[in-house]
Amino acid sequence: MRIGALSRLTGVSERALRYYEEQGLLSPLRRPSGYREYTDDHVHTVRSIRTLLAAGLGTATIADVLPCMVDEGGQLAAACPDLLVDLARERNRITAAMEELRDAREMLDAIIAAPVPPEAAQALDC
Amino acid sequence: MRIGALSRLTGVSERALRYYEEQGLLSPLRRPSGYREYTDDHVHTVRSIRTLLAAGLGTATIADVLPCMVDEGGQLAAACPDLLVDLARERNRITAAMEELRDAREMLDAIIAAPVPPEAAQALDC
DNA sequence: GTTGACTCTGACGTCGACGTGAGGGTTTAG
DNA sequence: CTAAACCCTCACGTCGACGTCAGAGTCAAC
Structure with a gap:
């Protein structure tokens, strides 16, 4: 499949897909014309x-992680100790981020659920 | 207290504190000299x-939210319906972000916990 | 009064993951 | 064969929360 199809399948812009390749995250084949040719595996990749990006990982780290994920489900492993250290650090970051999100959500909930004082309802005419 | 003290108490840079004021999140008094004077309340603020920023809220939204949080614990309320809509949207965003973080963490866990195949350990000499 | 720590206001720099054209080939349906 | 749709490579623009530096007042202690 070509880049447009992959973009539609994944919901990721063509620009982003080219960017991922530029960063070494994706290596599609090339037609003689220069057109990129993707496989079904690339959809999973x-x-x-996107999942790792959403978690705050940078493209450089993701480039290190991706080779450790072969097929869907059957992973290989994180061989290099350096990578394991990085992954543990990222894991801690993610956990901390989740806790911060929980705190923030509770803060918003407190505001949303707060009873509106009658005099405040009067004062604010919005 | 002056800006240096507040910075030390909160762990937030002076530049950031001035930025928050510029965005309407903080309104310290001013000495005749122009020096900012903060109160203890500002520490909580x-x-x-920081909590809301960490949750992905922008300074503009936070500026709307802050007036609804008076004292520590005893909130007022979200009066304006517009604000309630925004808050609900943000709440959904946060929940979605937490789920994405959970997915990403599981992905990392799978890699971290994966057994290292013997031949892979040989192949990668890192 | 003077030294050193502190603070002020601009104002430009940063970083990362893209957005957005410009200018020009390629493919495919009719 | 031609038009529409698709794709290519530069390369500059964006956005938000600050970092950083310059040049210049202020405050507290000695």
Whole structure:
């Protein structure tokens, strides 16, 4: 499949897909014309990329992580100790981020659920 | 207290504190000299700001939210319906973000916990 | 009064993941 | 064969929360 189809399948812009390749996250084949040719595997890869990006990982780290994920479900492993250290650090970051999100959500909930004092309702005419 | 002290108490840079004021999140008094003068309340306010920023809220939204948080614990309320809509939207965003973080963490866990195949350990000499 | 720590206001720099054209080939349906 | 749709490579623009530096007042202690 070509880039437009992959973009539609994943919901990721063509620009982003080219960017991922530029960063070494994706390596599609090339037609003689220069057109990129993607496989079905790339669909899964793109989804993984988006998940890790959403978690705050940078493209450089993701580039290190991706080779450790082969097929869907049957992973290989994180061989290099350096990578394991990085992954543990990222894991801690993610956990901390989740806790911060929980705190923030509770803060918003407190405001949303707060009873509106009658005099405040009067004062604010919005 | 002056800006240096507040910075030390909150762990937030002076530049950031001035930025928050510029965005209407903080309104310290001013000495005749122009020096900013903060109260103890501002310490709590800054912590709230950081929590909401960490949750992905923009300074503009936070500026709308802050007036609804008076004292510590005893909130007022979200009066304007517009604000309630925004808050609900943000709440959904946060929940979605938490789920994405959970997915990403599981992905990392799978890699971290994956057994290292013997031949892979040989192949990669890192 | 003077030294050193502190603070002020601009104002430009940063970083990362893209957005957005410009200018020009390629493919495919009719 | 031609038009529409698709794709290519530069390369500059964006956005938000600050970092950083310059040049210049202020405050507290000695």
